[in-house]
Amino acid sequence: MTERLDRARLLAGQQGIDALLVTPGADLRYLTGYAAKPLERLTCLVVTQLGSHLVVPGLERAAAEAAGVTMPIVTWSETEDPYALVAELLGSPDVVAVDDQMWASRVFALQEALPESGFVLGGELVSALRTVKEPAEVDALRDAGAAIDRVHARMGEWLRPGRTEREVGADIARAIVEEGHEQVDFVIVGSGPNGASPHHEVSDRVIGAGEPVVVDIGGTTAAGYCSDSTRNYVAGGEPDPGYIAMLEVLQRAQQVQREYARPGVTAESVDAVGRQVIADAGYGHLFIHRTGHGIGQETHEEPYIVEGNTLELEPGMAFSIEPGIYVEGQWGARIEDIVVCTEDGIEVLNDTPRDLVRL
Incomplete structure (x- = not known):
């Protein structure tokens, strides 16, 4: 999975994308090996030029670890704002790409947490990796x-x-x-x-x-x-x-x-x-x-x-x-x-x- 993340990071840089955010679905499983459940609680892969983090609810940490996730796992509790946590990890990115199947409620919440950032679809970026099979x-x-x-x-x-x-x-x-x-x-x-x-x-x-x-x-x-x-x-x-x-x-x-x-x-x-x-x-x-x-x-x-x-x-x-x-x-x-x-x-x-x- 590390090689896939490295290729995603390289493509993002070539396309002028500062951060890639991926929520549960096929893209997340492809990049991390983790088939996360699409719950109302936010699970989000955060990929930047500096590295990758997986943000998960605290009660989902064990499932992510059992799936073999090796990148840093950042957890949040029931009373924390996970979108503020993602924003803290990102800093002030100019361009943020989100996966094509991200729920609209999450996109709006991320835009509110990152008001100075521009948002684009990231589906083509990940698709470019997934289309040619290993x-x-x-x-x-x-x-x-x-x-x-x-x-x-x-x-x-x-x-x-x-x-x-x-x-x-x-x-x-x-x-x-x-x-x-x-x-x-x-x-x-x-x-x-x-x-x-x-x-x-x-x-x-x-x-x-x-x-x-x-x-x-x-x-x-x-x-x-x-x-x-x-x-x-x-x-x-x-x-x-x-x-x-x-x-x-x-x-x-x-x-x-x-x-x-x-x-x-x-x-x-x-x-x-x-x-x-x-x-x-x-x-x-x-x-x-x-x-x-x-x-x-x-x-x-x-x-x-x-x-x-x-x-x-x-x-x-x-x-x-x-x-x-x-x-x-x-x-x-x-x-x-x-x-x-x-x-x-x-x-x-x-x-x-x-x-x-x-x-």
Whole structure:
């Protein structure tokens, strides 16, 4: 963690930032190893050119130490003002950067404690560190990918006609933990027309025989890294031929994107090559979201694989490739893999079947 803090300090200096303040969330865990609870009591990492301190409520010191925090820990009691304590540690900085997800109440309290300082968002600074994964982070993402693959491989245990999406989703959630995750982040079971809603979760709808079912699932491992994978299923019969034709187009598009992605190409161009395949087949207006998102200690982070993002891919960047086609009132399909950019291409971290899985 010391190296990460040193790099954050270097970037802050290059950007004219005197202090970086980070409250509980993925940025704090990335920089300190401490997955602090987002309580009403202030926990705040303070990074300046002179060093780093972690400000925590007195009752949270033991948790911070147990997480392996080695920097000086500054505690405050229930009757103290933690914002005044942060201001005392900072002195009179000209520019203070705060993490993008800091609660508004905390931002206002810090501005009141530091009335002469200017405040800016610090998310881009930390994102610049987090976007390119270290080898240990890639290993953690491999483990997460393998764990969610094991859940998909068990889908035949639960997904069958006559059961509701909610019943199937509950079984999947239990398996996500059983197969190696510490927590369940999301479970989407979209049967029939519900599959046309990309962020549908579960409902009491009964799954019918021969209906396409979109299953998009993910969790977080004990190491703090996320999984996310989508596959398409059918049970108890054959789906409509129109669905099969649509899914074949989607498979080609996702394969083209996987074969194209490599260092030096832009994030938006990965989106474009798959979108063109779908458009050429007449489904372009039904691909209604970006191709993908970065992944690491958060399910969604930089880099985003979307039109307008001219960022060039680099080795170590991890992201999803997940084109989808959605026909409102009928069905939908999405194929999602997590990949990591390598020196000459990508490594795909999910290897369950990408064609329609018949149960």
